[in-house]
Amino acid sequence: MENEVIRELLMDDIIADMKVKFGISVDSAVPVGWNHGNVCWLMMSDQGELFVKMHDKIRNKRTIEGTRQALKCQNQMYIAGIPCQPVMSYKGECTYSTARDVEYTITGASQGKHIQAGQANSSQMFTLGKATGHMHKWMNINLSQLDSLHWELPSKESMYKRLQTNLMETSSAEHKRYAEAIECQMNILNRIDLNDLLACAHGWAHWDMHIDNLMFEDDRIVDIIDFDRVSYVYTDFDLSRALLSCTLTSNGFPSENVKAYVEGYSEHEMITAKRLVRSLKLTWYKECKWIHAKYKSNRPMSRFIEELIWIGDNWVIFDEYVEDILLS
Secondary structure, eight states, rough: OHHHHHHHHHHHHHHHHHHHHHOOOEEEEEEEEEETTTEEEEEEETEEEEEEEEEEETTTTTTHHHHHHHHHHHHHHHTOOSSSSSBBBBBTSSSSEEOOOOOEEEOOOOOBBBTTTTTHHHHHHHHHHHHHHHHHHHHHHHHHHHOOOOOOOOOOHHHHHHHHHHHHHHHHTTTTTHHHHHHHHHHHHHHHHHHHHTTEEEEESSSOSSSSEEEEEEEEEEEOOOOGGGGEEEEEEHHHHHHHHHHOTTOOOOHHHHHHHHHHHHSSOOOOOHHHHHHHHHHHHHHHHOGGGGGGOOHHHHHOOOOHHHHHTTGGGGHHHHHHHHHH
C-alpha cells in the first residue's frame, strides 16, 4: 500500500511537469513495475502512447550520469535506424526534473511483445543479430574509446571464494542440483585461463541484452529497450547474453538460430567460432556466482542459472560444439 501511494504521488508530479515542459496532456497511466528502484508507466496522451520512467537518483547515484548519456545515445541510435524508441529531449537533455526534483525520462512506447526465453526463431535471431551488429558499429564509431573498462574481470581467487560461500549455503539449504552445479563451476574455475577471456575486444555495449529487454513483432526485432547500462566493457557480453536468453533450450542451442544470429551480425562485423566460444565463456565467468539456492524461486535468476549449468555441463566439448554449429 505504501508503495502504491508513493507511486501515485510521483506520477502526479511527473504528469504535471510533462504538461509544463512538453505541453503533454495525459489521459491515463498504467504502472509497469519497479525496475531497480526506478518506477515506470505506460501513459496514453494527446501525443500517443508514451513510456515514462522515474530514475531513482539515490539508489543509482553512481550511474545516473551514465544513464543520462546512454539515453542521448539511444535517441541518436533511433535516428540512425537502430530498432529502439526515440527519447524526448528538453533543453538538450534526455532526463528532466520536476519542481520536487524527481528526475524522469519520456520515450516512445514499444509496440513489440516479449517472447519466452529460449523460444526465438531463426528469423527473429537474424534480425536481432543484424540490429546488434549495427548498434555496436554505431557506438564504436560515434562514442569515444576509453582508457579503462567500466567492469574488469575479478580475480580467480575472489571468484573461488564467492563460489565456496555459495556452495556452503546452498548445501545447507539442501539444494543438491545447485550444489553439484557449483562444484562443477569451481572445477572449471581451477582450469580456466583468464588470458583467453582478457583477449575479448573492448568497446561500447548495451550490457543487458537478455530476453526482457528485447521486443519482437512476428519474425523480427522491433525494439531493444533499457539502455540505462550502456558501458565501455567487453562488447562480446551482448552476443552471448542474447544467444543464451533467446535460443538456449534444455537440448542446447538450435543450430539454425545461432547461425541466423551470426549471419545477421556479420553484415556489420564477422563473428568466428572462436569469438563466440570466448563470448559465452566470458558471460559464464561473470555470472557463475549467481548459482545459489536462494534464487530457486526467482524466475529470471533461475533461468540464468539453468544457462550457467548447461555451459558447465558442456564445458569440455564446448569449443567443438560451437564450431560444429557454425559449420553445419
